[in-house]
Amino acid sequence: MLLWPKDTDSTEDRYRFYLREKLNDNIWADGFNIDPELIRDYFYRFLYQPQDREYPDLCQLPDLNETTLLENLRARFNAGHIYTYVGSILIAVNPFKFHPIYNPKYVKLYQNRRIGPDLPPHIFAIADSAYQRMLRSKRNQCIVISGESGSGKTESTNFLLHHLTALSQKGSHGSGVEQTILSAGPVLEVSREMSELLNQ
Numbered sequence: 039m040l041l042w043p044k045d046t047d048s049t050e051d052r053y054r055f056y057l058r059e060k061l062n063d064n065i066w067a068d069g070f071n072i073d074p075e076l077i078r079d080y081f082y083r084f085l086y087q088p089q090d091r092e093y094p095d096l097c098q099l100p101d102l103n104e105t106t107l108l109e110n111l112r113a114r115f116n117a118g119h120i121y122t123y124v125g126s127i128l129i130a131v132n133p134f135k136f137h138p139i140y141n142p143k144y145v146k147l148y149q150n151r152r153i154g155p156d157l158p159p160h161i162f163a164i165a166d167s168a169y170q171r172m173l174r175s176k177r178n179q180c181i182v183i184s185g186e187s188g189s190g191k192t193e194s195t196n197f198l199l200h201h202l203t204a205l206s207q208k209g210s211h212g213s214g215v216e217q218t219i220l221s222a223g224p225v226l227e228v229s230r231e232m233s234e235l236l237n238q
């Protein structure tokens with residue numbers, strides 16, 4: 039059984055998991071009655087979070103709470119990594135400056151590769167995953183991009199389109215498919231803003 043009691047020792051509002059083993063219907067072996075050495079070892083191996091380590095997937099955080107999550111994103115951002123996974127979801131932190139991670143070398147690198155620990159988190163991995171899944175299941179796919187104004191949704195959409203058109207045969211250089219789709223962006227944006235104005 040997994041419990042998630044409030045961390046009463048902490049001044050902050052934190053919660054922690056801890057384990058209890060059910061022996062029979064009424065008796066529980068509280069994890070903390072086990073050999074303290076074993077518990078220490080358990081905490082060190084699974085819950086201890088080194089200060090200087092950052093995790094490319096938030097699911098790997100040994101101690102998961104709001105503080106460690108934000109600190110991890112900050113540490114990665116400071117190290118130049120704007121993308122972080124939460125399982126198969128991608129978090130993008132807007133760098134407001136160009137990172138040279140969208141060239142054809144990266145398109146190739148993320149082509150037909152599973153989202154996972156083998157490669158650093160990247161928006162191309164998301165596009166690739168949707169593309170491969172579409173080919174496998176022969177069904178339309180949907181990528182949801184959300185964030186506050188200025189967070190980089192349009193830019194992310196463009197990077198997704200860039201990868202998708204590069205993957206498709208028709209998107210090979212010179213066909214103009216990517217440019218045609220990207221050019222539709224501002225038109226759609228204007229019509230969205232107009233409908234927002236009309237709704238006010």
Ligand SMILES: Nc1ncnc2c1ncn2[C@@H]1O[C@H](COP(=O)(O)OP(=O)(O)OP(=O)(O)O)[C@@H](O)[C@H]1O
Nearest residue numbers: 132133134135136186187188189190191192193194
């Ligand atoms: N991955 C990125 N790399 C570099 N710069 C970026 C990236 N994402 C966003 N930006 C910068 O942030 C600016 C704002 O991003 P963008 O227009 O995509 O935001 P948005 O979420 O679509 O905003 P809105 O909701 O107001 O339309 C861009 O003009 C660009 O300068």
